[in-house]
Amino acid sequence: MAKVTLQSVADEVGVSRMTVSNAFSRPDQLSKELRERILATAETLGYSGPDPAARALARGRTGAVGLLLNGPLSEAFEDDVSAEFVAAVADELTRRGLALTVLTPPQGDRFLPARDVAVDGALVYTCDPTSAGVAWLSRRKLPVVAVDQDLGREVTTIGVDDLSGARAGARHLLELGHRRIGVLALTEQFAHDPPNRDRLLGWRRALGEHGLEPVVARTTLLPRSAAFAAATDLLESSDVTAVLCFDDVFARAVIAAATALGRSVPGDLSVVGYDDSRAATVGVPALTTVRQDVTAKGHLAAGAIADLLDGRAARSHVLPTELVVRDSTGPVPAP
């Protein structure tokens, strides 16, 4: 059984190959009846439409956008915030006629996704800007949109105003009277990761305005137990009355650690999360946190790359944040 191609359908109907192509891809280029006839013959022949690979080569567009991730995948997918982002991206891309291909960190050196996978452009998400993946994308001269990343001034970037967000969180604590404040951030490895860097900076600046310095603890996203350990350590080795956290999951870890040490939240300790993710509202107490609209971020990123692919200019965006006060923060405890 020979493969069914455009040509075979054309032969069967008795028209040129191009006409069949048009029947599928540009319906306005041929008469209604002929098109119906072609589609019908295609159906009976078992032709399922133009081969995507061939079409990609001919058109110079594959119709797929890559999502470059550098950290371990588990980090990207098992984190609520990232997952929501990915869902939003895939959603908006589909709406624009594009598919999402995951460009994973390579497992060997024979196959490098960022180099070997057919995509028209890419979103650079959880990456070290100096990573090989980013380098390959730029060598391929693919349009790129950076998300929560610094890839240079010329690269369209979708980011969040973490500086202000963090500052708002810190000010909230200051207004409640807290003066000995701890922060739980990511390890030095992420020193240049914009979210981590900016949140830390925002906290520092807000506290600095009052002549204060935070007690800084650092930990990693995985394993999840690491945050609990770091939080316990922070609470035992210092006398902070409040902790600002890199994200809501860390905030939960701090609360768990405090509880384990017999301290109540917000009675003895105030905790501020970040993101306003699921973790912020499912547990008790509900978290005071800094909200960012991750879905909007995903939509914007997908829209930006789609625009670039269509030859339109794509603007960078800095999304706003908003302090959400709930039950994990309260006035500084009496001495």
Add this chain to the structure above:
Amino acid sequence: MAKVTLQSVADEVGVSRMTVSNAFSRPDQLSKELRERILATAETLGYSGPDPAARALARGRTGAVGLLLNGPLSEAFEDDVSAEFVAAVADELTRRGLALTVLTPPQGDRFLPARDVAVDGALVYTCDPTSAGVAWLSRRKLPVVAVDQDLGREVTTIGVDDLSGARAGARHLLELGHRRIGVLALTEQFAHDPPNRDRLLGWRRALGEHGLEPVVARTTLLPRSAAFAAATDLLESSDVTAVLCFDDVFARAVIAAATALGRSVPGDLSVVGYDDSRAATVGVPALTTVRQDVTAKGHLAAGAIADLLDGRAARSHVLPTELVVRDSTGPVPAP
């Protein structure tokens, strides 16, 4: 600036195009020195390796595997279990030199991912077997692996022994003396979804062996508040002493509902989850649940589709489950 192709590199070095191709794709076909020379020239010319789209057409392999999802993406990505599955799949695929492309439910009818995206095969995951997506894949005659799905006897299937798992959960409750048992399952819409169907069946059978029938409540994954409402309703309208849940998230909802009604878990009510996902261990009390190895499922699924693409036969698998007893179940309360 003309595009840099294999040919331009070939011209520059003074060899045939084929030789350059071999330098990149089949290093054993040419001498070490010539290869080095070609690679060096390619480097200076800014050639980043064979164009993936062209290669895909010529080879007849795109190097991408589709993941067909039918429900809204948010369901797929914001659920811990699915996210873990996707991560495992992407991971194993990369290891085998394949990329993962998300085949989202279509947003219009001009662009249907299952029909128009270049992939070599697909994993069918959270789908209605009668969906258009599945139909397109089979029309394209693409190799397919079903995960937690029934796509017919000829389709390689990776599944979980939910029948036994559910039964184990139910027996556990029976052994604790419970006789009035409720279950919280997915809505009728998922009547034929294997996990939902088999878990329900497993529970029914185990209870049936004791001449009992469960009180069945049904709800949806999203919005998350739905489960809480359904659980509240179940607890208020019946006098069950234990509830078997479709997953751990539902179990948490049941616990939350019970707590809101002034009933303690496991003192007044026993709750059994399913999956042993993050939700099982992060909250209080830790859940008694039925563990399944989602990562293994992902690895197996990816391995199976990779095998099919390489022309090897791929075996179906039914993964085992294991009852994990923690703190959400206890003896039936005294009347």
Add this chain to the structure above:
DNA sequence: AAAGGGTTCTTGACCGGTACAGTAAGCAGA
């Protein structure tokens, strides 16, 4: 009646590679 303008379909080139069957040269063995 010639010019202009739509449709509708066809022609030929091209997208950027890979497969496979050569060919030429070098060297071993008989």
Add this chain to the structure above:
DNA sequence: TCTGCTTACTGTACCGGTCAAGAACCCTTT
């Protein structure tokens, strides 16, 4: 010296489409 086997490279034919320009036809318009 001839055969036969490697190794190293080349030539040609695809892979299955799309693009851009052109041809044939019919209908207006002037």
